[in-house]
Amino acid sequence: xxxxTATPRRTSGGSPVVVRRKTNWNRILYWVATHSLxxxxxxxxxxxxxxxxxxxxxxxxxxxxxxxxxxxxxFENFVEVFDRAPMVTYLINSLTYSLLxxxxxxxxxxxxxxxxxxxxxxxxxxxxxxxxxxxMLPPQVVIVPxxxxxxxxxxTGTLVPLIAPxxxxxxxxxxxxxxxxxxxxxxxxxxxxxxxxxxxxxxxRVLVPMARPxxxxxxxxxxxxxxxxxxxxxxxxxxxxxxxxxSLAIAxxxxxxxxxxxxxxxxxxxxxxxxxxxxxxxxxxFVKGITxxxxxx
Amino acid sequence: xxxxxxxxxxxxxxxxxxxxxxxRSRRRWVVLGFMAPAIVGFLVFFGYPLVATVYFSFTxxxxxxxxxxxxxxxxxxxxxxxxxxxxAAYNTxxxxxxxxxxxxxxxxxxxxxxxxxxxxxxxxxxxxxxPALAPPAAATLVFVFVFNPEFxxxxxxxxxxxxxxxxxxxxxxxxxxxxxxxxxxxSGELMIIILAALLDVPQEQYESASLDxxxxxxxxxxxxxxxxxxxxxxxxxxxxxxxxxxxxxxxxAGAAAAGTADVAxxxxxxxxxxxSTLTYPVWLYVQGFRYSNMGYAAAMAVLLFIVSFAFTAILxxxxxxxxxxEEAA
Numbered sequence: 001x002x003x004x005t006a007t008p009r010r011t012s013g014g015s016p017v018v019v020r021r022k023t024n025w026n027r028i029l030y031w032v033a034t035h036s037l038x039x040x041x042x043x044x045x046x047x048x049x050x051x052x053x054x055x056x057x058x059x060x061x062x063x064x065x066x067x068x069x070x071x072x073x074x075f076e077n078f079v080e081v082f083d084r085a086p087m088v089t090y091l092i093n094s095l096t097y098s099l100l101x102x103x104x105x106x107x108x109x110x111x112x113x114x115x116x117x118x119x120x121x122x123x124x125x126x127x128x129x130x131x132x133x134x135x136m137l138p139p140q141v142v143i144v145p146x147x148x149x150x151x152x153x154x155x156t157g158t159l160v161p162l163i164a165p166x167x168x169x170x171x172x173x174x175x176x177x178x179x180x181x182x183x184x185x186x187x188x189x190x191x192x193x194x195x196x197x198x199x200x201x202x203x204x205r206v207l208v209p210m211a212r213p214x215x216x217x218x219x220x221x222x223x224x225x226x227x228x229x230x231x232x233x234x235x236x237x238x239x240x241x242x243x244x245x246x247s248l249a250i251a252x253x254x255x256x257x258x259x260x261x262x263x264x265x266x267x268x269x270x271x272x273x274x275x276x277x278x279x280x281x282x283x284x285x286f287v288k289g290i291t292x293x294x295x296x297x
Numbered sequence: 298x299x300x301x302x303x304x305x306x307x308x309x310x311x312x313x314x315x316x317x318x319x320x321r322s323r324r325r326w327v328v329l330g331f332m333a334p335a336i337v338g339f340l341v342f343f344g345y346p347l348v349a350t351v352y353f354s355f356t357x358x359x360x361x362x363x364x365x366x367x368x369x370x371x372x373x374x375x376x377x378x379x380x381x382x383x384x385a386a387y388n389t390x391x392x393x394x395x396x397x398x399x400x401x402x403x404x405x406x407x408x409x410x411x412x413x414x415x416x417x418x419x420x421x422x423x424x425x426x427x428p429a430l431a432p433p434a435a436a437t438l439v440f441v442f443v444f445n446p447e448f449x450x451x452x453x454x455x456x457x458x459x460x461x462x463x464x465x466x467x468x469x470x471x472x473x474x475x476x477x478x479x480x481x482x483x484s485g486e487l488m489i490i491i492l493a494a495l496l497d498v499p500q501e502q503y504e505s506a507s508l509d510x511x512x513x514x515x516x517x518x519x520x521x522x523x524x525x526x527x528x529x530x531x532x533x534x535x536x537x538x539x540x541x542x543x544x545x546x547x548x549x550a551g552a553a554a555a556g557t558a559d560v561a562x563x564x565x566x567x568x569x570x571x572x573s574t575l576t577y578p579v580w581l582y583v584q585g586f587r588y589s590n591m592g593y594a595a596a597m598a599v600l601l602f603i604v605s606f607a608f609t610a611i612l613x614x615x616x617x618x619x620x621x622x623e624e625a626a
Contacts, residue, residue: 034413041407042424045482048443049428051450055442064448112335121328131335134343136609138542140578141602144585144595145349146342151360169338199327228432230545235586251434251549261442268435275430283423290486291493 049272052265060260077266084263085253087246087270094245097162097233098226104166105173105222110215112169113177114203118189128178135171139231147235157240162232166222173218179292180214181207217289220282224275246271350602353595360591371596382597384572385580388473392543392576396477397536401529403481408492409521422492429485437549440479441466466554469573476546476574480539487532494528495521530615537608541601544582547574577601 055063056077057070081087115121116128150161184207192206208215230247237243244252250271254264279286354371356364375382411421428436444451444465452462465475502520511519522529551569567583568575581601585594 031415034410035416037410038414038417038421041410042421045425045428045485047450048439048482049431051443052439068450068453108334108338111331115328115331119324119328119331121325127332130339130343133606133609134339136538136605137343138538138578138601138605140542140544140581141598141605142343142346142350143582144353144591144598145346147586148349148353148358148360148591149346165338165342167338168334169342174335199324199331203331224430228434230432230434230549234548235582238586247432247434250432250438251552254553264438265442268438271435272431275432276427279423279427279430286426287422287489287493290489 053269055262056266056269058262060262063260063262077262081263081267089242090244090246090249093159093243094227097159097245098223100163101166101226102219102222104163105170106219108167109170109173109177111203112174113181114207117178117181131171131174135175143235156236157243159243161236173222176218176221176289176292177214180211184210213285213288216282217285220278220285221289227274350595350598353592354599356592358591359589371593375596381572381575381580385575385577388575389541389543389577391473392540393537396480396540397533399477399481400484400487400536401532404484404487404491404532408488408495411492412495425488426485429483433545434549436483437479437546438553441550441553444475466550467570469571472570472573476550479546491525491528491532494525498524534608534611538605541605542578543576544578547576547579550574
């Protein structure tokens with residue numbers, strides 16, 4: 001590749017005609033190359049899901065063969081999954097865990113993030129560092145005493161140990177919300193304070209309405225994280241099958257219910273569905289949220 | 298909020314004390330009120346367990362009988378007689394190194410391709426990000442199916458072009474590379490973070506550099522890399538932490554590749570094939586919660602804490618530097 005080709009976008013005109021013609025030709029090549037690479041990447045990332053989707057519609061004997069297009073479309077596979085396993089129970093458990101945890105961070109993380117981002121107090125930097133450290137800590141480091149604690153309270157085998165922490169402290173949500181709140185200009189808050197608002201009113205009437213996209217992103221991340229969680233449900237509800245979540249159940253699906261690959265894949269698709277729907281409807285919020293976790297200190 | 302309200306002030310002038318002190322103390326209560334749930338939660342779910350883990354690591358404890366103090370017994374066992382902890386540590390170390398390098402390089406590669414697209418950038422970005430949303434347990438099942446040695450599409454494709462595909466998740470030598478592929482497939486978050494950083498690099502810098510005759514490689518090395526290096530550092534630390542706690546995919550892949558997938562309450566297929574997917578956190582979980590060796594698991598946790606703390610310290614320092622810059626600005 002020559003130097004001229006790789007010069008991407010927005011090269012202004014004004015160069016002599018001969019040179020421009022040559023550049024254009026190289027540019028077309030460059031355009032084709034990058035875009036076919038982009039399409040290839042897009043395919044690479046989607047193909048596994050497409051294979052799984054196709055398999056989910058197959059008959060069980062066809063799922064184990066070399067063909068990739070369903071001979072007949074068995075839409076009823078998705079219904080049969082519900083007959084073969086207590087999917088409704090799993091679904092309700094997953095929804096309980098995810099929705100309550102999301103409610104929990106809205107209650108607990110918004111005020112904490114506000115105090116960390118928009119008030120000034122002694123020990124603030126240390127408190128923020130503690131949040132970052134908690135976020136980075138592998139969950140396995142603290143599970144022995146935590147499990148012991150929940151056993152002594154008699155709450156293992158329920159969803160309580162999974163949900164309760166979110167109503168007090170969730171490091172990632174606090175971190176993400178703080179990063180969002182930092183971007184909101186102080187002037188608006190000061191104006192409200194001069195008008196006589198208490199800090200609580202400043203938070204609920206000024207900051208929260210202004211930070212709605214950020215809060216939506218934090219809520220979605222929390223929902224997704226808990227929906228996808230495997231370790232927590234395995235630890236606390238592993239032996240209580242009535243309290244399994246979808247994410248945990250799906251992994252034991254085949255062995256437990258003697259289910260074929262096509263049905264396993266149908267259940268897998270069902271488990272992935274909420275995430276995909278959520279993403280399709282709120283893509284912008286997601287992208288913004290992810291960007292925020294990484295870039296802005 | 299004005300600067301005078303900082304409660305940190307130790308200025309000796311007591312003149313406006315009464316009014317200001319009242320404001321200060323009220324502010325302190327406001328902060329305390331806002332932070333109260335977080336403080337309680339932090340103490341209960343991080344502060345106490347961190348200390349208690351150290352205590353438990355010096356005991357023999359099975360959750361039923363009271364803990365018995367055994368001094369360094371667990372640590373001695375960990376470093377001498379217990380055979381699998383070494384395997385587990387090796388597997389995790391393998392992942393920390395290989396997975397981190399592959400994940401960052403791959404995410405950077407994909408992001409830089411996407412950043413050059415002039416049409417369909419949004420669509421391709423969405424497609425590349427989508428797998429990252431799938432529950433890890435489900436994504437692992439997808440991959441074990443797609444890489445099935447007999448009827449999986451990957452081996453079928455390889456067979457069609459005359460290559461004998463391997464056993465992937467069923468081969469002890471290939472199970473960790475297969476898991477790495479699975480992680481790369483789901484590395485969309487890092488990709489988006491890097492992509493955002495790439496798109497933030499001022500375009501004029503590239504233009505003036507190419508006017509000066511800098512080729513693509515030099516432009517990448519001298520312009521792109523320096524401007525996205527904080528994000529890359531974030532990616533490295535983030536990937537290392539991710540690799541250190543690698544659990545779900547290893548457990549689910551081991552069981553699913555074995556054919557049956559009864560995981561919860563069953564340790565038969567953990568580490569399958571031949572302990573090649575037995576990571577350190579998985580072994581900690583099995584020791585503590587399947588074999589009821591809570592003391593031993595706590596000792597393993599202490600070691601994990603020391604290692605991950607070192608990585609975290611790097612990131613915290615970096616973040617701190619960034620937030621100082623922010624305050625100065």
